[in-house]
Amino acid sequence: MMKALSACALAATLFAVTGCQNAPSEGPARYSILGSGAPFITSNRLENGSSASLVDTQGRGPAGYTDLGSDTTVSPRQSPAEAVLVSDNGAKVSLNFVNVETQEFVRVVFDEILKESVVVDPGLTGRITVRTTEPVSRSTALSLVRNVLQLNNASLAKSGGIFRVSGRVAGGQARGQIGENIRIVPVRYLNPEQARAALQPFSSQGTDITANGDGRYLVLSGSPADLDSLSQVLETLDVDHMQGMSFALVPLKDANAISVSGELMQMFGQGGGSGFRAMPIQRMNAVLLMTRNRESLTRAKTWIEQLDQSGSDSRQVRVFPIQNRRAADLAQILNGILLGAGNSTPEKPDNAVTAPSLTPATSQTAGIQPASAFDRFQPTSPGAPNSIEAASGSSNILQGAQIRADVSTNSLVVMARPEAYKLIEATIRRLDVLPTQVLIEATIAEVGLNDALRHGVRWYFQSGPHGVALTDDQGRVAPLAGFNYVFSAPQGRVVVDALEKVTDVEVISSPALTVLDNETANLKVGDQVPVATRSARSVTNPEAPVVNDIELKDTGIILSVTPRVNSSGMVMLDISQEVSDVVQTSTSNIDSPTIRQRKINSSVAVQSGQEIVLGGLISSANQTGKDGVPVLKDIPILGAAFTSKGGYERKRTELLIIIRPTVMANRLDVQRVTEEIKANMTRATAVLTESLGLCGVAAS
Numbered sequence: 001m002m003k004a005l006s007a008c009a010l011a012a013t014l015f016a017v018t019g020c021q022n023a024p025s026e027g028p029a030r031y032s033i034l035g036s037g038a039p040f041i042t043s044n045r046l047e048n049g050s051s052a053s054l055v056d057t058q059g060r061g062p063a064g065y066t067d068l069g070s071d072t073t074v075s076p077r078q079s080p081a082e083a084v085l086v087s088d089n090g091a092k093v094s095l096n097f098v099n100v101e102t103q104e105f106v107r108v109v110f111d112e113i114l115k116e117s118v119v120v121d122p123g124l125t126g127r128i129t130v131r132t133t134e135p136v137s138r139s140t141a142l143s144l145v146r147n148v149l150q151l152n153n154a155s156l157a158k159s160g161g162i163f164r165v166s167g168r169v170a171g172g173q174a175r176g177q178i179g180e181n182i183r184i185v186p187v188r189y190l191n192p193e194q195a196r197a198a199l200q201p202f203s204s205q206g207t208d209i210t211a212n213g214d215g216r217y218l219v220l221s222g223s224p225a226d227l228d229s230l231s232q233v234l235e236t237l238d239v240d241h242m243q244g245m246s247f248a249l250v251p252l253k254d255a256n257a258i259s260v261s262g263e264l265m266q267m268f269g270q271g272g273g274s275g276f277r278a279m280p281i282q283r284m285n286a287v288l289l290m291t292r293n294r295e296s297l298t299r300a301k302t303w304i305e306q307l308d309q310s311g312s313d314s315r316q317v318r319v320f321p322i323q324n325r326r327a328a329d330l331a332q333i334l335n336g337i338l339l340g341a342g343n344s345t346p347e348k349p350d351n352a353v354t355a356p357s358l359t360p361a362t363s364q365t366a367g368i369q370p371a372s373a374f375d376r377f378q379p380t381s382p383g384a385p386n387s388i389e390a391a392s393g394s395s396n397i398l399q400g401a402q403i404r405a406d407v408s409t410n411s412l413v414v415m416a417r418p419e420a421y422k423l424i425e426a427t428i429r430r431l432d433v434l435p436t437q438v439l440i441e442a443t444i445a446e447v448g449l450n451d452a453l454r455h456g457v458r459w460y461f462q463s464g465p466h467g468v469a470l471t472d473d474q475g476r477v478a479p480l481a482g483f484n485y486v487f488s489a490p491q492g493r494v495v496v497d498a499l500e501k502v503t504d505v506e507v508i509s510s511p512a513l514t515v516l517d518n519e520t521a522n523l524k525v526g527d528q529v530p531v532a533t534r535s536a537r538s539v540t541n542p543e544a545p546v547v548n549d550i551e552l553k554d555t556g557i558i559l560s561v562t563p564r565v566n567s568s569g570m571v572m573l574d575i576s577q578e579v580s581d582v583v584q585t586s587t588s589n590i591d592s593p594t595i596r597q598r599k600i601n602s603s604v605a606v607q608s609g610q611e612i613v614l615g616g617l618i619s620s621a622n623q624t625g626k627d628g629v630p631v632l633k634d635i636p637i638l639g640a641a642f643t644s645k646g647g648y649e650r651k652r653t654e655l656l657i658i659i660r661p662t663v664m665a666n667r668l669d670v671q672r673v674t675e676e677i678k679a680n681m682t683r684a685t686a687v688l689t690e691s692l693g694l695c696g697v698a699a700s
Contacts (some may be wrong), residue, residue, distance in 0.1 A: 013443050028069055092135030094146060102126045110545060118163040125167070126152045146225075157225035166223070182468055183227045185218045186604050190238050193214055204231050245275070246297045251286040255308045256418055263307055265301055276300070285418055318421060320412040324434045327412050331405035333431060334412075334424070387538055398423070436517040438563040438571060439662040439673055441510075444579065445496060448504040449618065449652040457499065457654050495613060495658060508579065509557045512677070514664075517565045526556010529582050532592040553578045554559050563661055569608045571661040577614070578602050579655055596657045607665035614642055616656040 019273035071198050093113050097105055103120055105128045110118035120145035130148050132141075136499050140658060149165060157164050187195050192211035197208055205224030209230070218234065220227050252260060264278040264287070279288040287304060305573045322330060401416035401424070414424055447453065453460050499505045533551045538544035559593045560576040580597040587594075598617040664670045 003437060016101055042674055048637055058306060091138060093141050094135045095130050095132045095141060097131070098129050099127050100129070101236060102149075102154065105130075106149075109141075110297055111217060114142065116163055117161070118165060121166045123152075123167045124154060124165065126154075128152060133687075155223050155225050157223060157226055157228070164224070170452055174360065181579055183231065184217055185220060185231055185234055186217045187234070187241050188238055190214075192218060195234060195238060199230050199233055202230060212543060237571075246294050248301060249281070249284075249286055250289065250296055250301060250304050251284060252304070252308045252418075254417065257282055257285050258285055260307050264289075264303065267303065268296065268300065287424075315415050316419055316421075317413065319406075320428050321412060321424065322410050322412060322428075322432050324432055327405040327409060327410045328429055330428065331403050331412060334403050334427060337427070338374060367625045376517070393615040436565050436566065437664040437670065438515055438517060439664060440513045440561050440563065441660045441662070442512075442559060442561075443496070443507060444509045444557060444559070444577070445656045445658070445659040446506045446508055447498075447499055447654045447656055448506075449654055450503050452502045453654075457656060460502075495656070499656075509559075511559065513561070515564060516560065517564060519627075520560060520562040523553060524556065524557040526558070526580070527554050527582075528552040529593055531594065531595070532590065555582055555595055565608075565663050565665075569663060570664060571606055571608055572607065573604050573659065573661060574602075575604065575611075575614065575657075575659065577655075577657050600655075600657060606659075606661060608661060611660040615654060615661070616655040618652060619655075620652040 056584075065637070066250075097108075100108075102124045103122075106124070110116045128148055132144070132146065136144075139420070143318045149156050153167065155166050157166075163590070185349050190198070196211040198211050203209055204222065204226050207226045207230070208218070210221075211221040220230055222406070228294060262276040262282040268278075270278040275290070275292045277290045278300065280286075280288070283311070288299050376500075398416070398420050401414070401420050403424070404413045405411075406413055409432050412428065416424060447457055496505055496507070509523075511523050513521040513523060529552065530550045531553050532548045534549040536547045536549075539664060556579075558576075558578040558580070563575040564572040566575075576599070577600040578597060580599075583596050585592060585594045596619070598619055599612050600617060600661055602614055604612055605612075614677055662673060664673055
């Protein structure tokens, strides 16, 4: 009876702790791909602790993952009642005792039948009757003896190869062993309190079980036999339940992970022996399956294939804040790239609504219509498509997707199906990077052409041993050695210093501009001159005044540079340089000034940090000379008395432009260039202070 109750208690405890288990299938099962989506990478659990790779070798997007467990949640050991304490050796024995004293029963069984050493408590009393209908093995006979002794208030234990039979006193403790048998058993996987509750049904009277949560161990006290039994039960239950679990990570193509997980939990339920659970992984739009039964895992993956379908209109709205670029520019790029995925016939949503405080967006691209509440966001540019709307019949994942730029928050608002977000988000990540900046350092100089430079600056350098190469007025670099080396020096000092030795050089402007890649930097230093463009007089009223249309023209120094940087550090420069001034009109009677211009438009390529020179614009002008008494003619006011007008002299000058682009690809480059500029300013200040000191002027 006691054995039957113990067996029932053991079965009930195993069911409560681990749940019912199905028999493991034959061999390590492997599961194939579900549907036509991303493949599953299936692996058996590795014994050495390594893990299987999650890389999709076919490059078709995120791969699913399946980890098959052992389907076991208890240690495959013998129960305490079946532990082998004696060897069978193939021998069979019979027990036939009727109303025999307990001490005599123990002596005969161990001395004559089992041939084992035994120590008997002299205080044993009572009589025993036991019979076997047929010969049994030695281990079975020992189990019968143990049960008979327990019914007669005695206990059987083995220690050091010797059996010990002890009587029990009131309270259930073995006689002569109170307080002497204490065992500390570590708990590896179970919670100590849970382990204590699981062992409680197997403890005898007088056996104490104490849980220590901090140290993760149990303190057992009682008879040696009881302690052995409890230790074996704990070893059976204290196993790694994750080892018996099977897992699968299933990515979804169309459906939402939260919805599919909820539907699976309703179908399979949380209870039952399989321990089934389905968890949504929103970041990956995937479902994580966990179960103790491989067959449940297979069925769940089959159902996911059926549930992974989008509804008639399952589009969702997400906002992507843009960090490094203008959202309107990104919206135009995305629409330009992704709009070609479908036909020109868009989906037109029903119930179009425009927010009252925002301006509807319009698109002038054929076949594109304003789309519902998204029209409240500002369009990217006039005439540019501002949404992605693929044809309703298209099988592309971008079907019905729409993108708008919210200028006020510099964000992209995307309405699309979940499967399209991965493509759109990945594209935004690649485009939303810190833009490259370019420092443009320019020197615009006017060189006076004397006898040494009568043919121009270019001819002067090419004909002499100067080792300097210039470009022509079309931006082509002259094929002379030493160009890259010479112009690695900053600020064009080489060219300017060489020219100052033979002629007068006037630096008109020396700007330094920082501009974003593929953007235009403009510099204007000068005046706006009114110029009459049209005159009109009434033909019906002779006394009507003449009406002139006046247009303001920019004059002075006008520089426009647009850099384009490639991955190798080469900078493509679109340069427009103009130097203009106003002279008196002498070719007509129009009361309007004449604007004299020298202008260069060129596209050149140069490495970052190197300089390029543009020249060849020669102009000439006649100037009135002055004759007079030296020194006296230069005296203010009185000098006019000692001056007389001379003849006209011809003055020829050439415009020279030196440009040096420096690419700043990251914050470190920006900081480095800034420090260089500060150092140059510090050196210039020191030189100026020293010069003023030599001249006897106090520097402030």
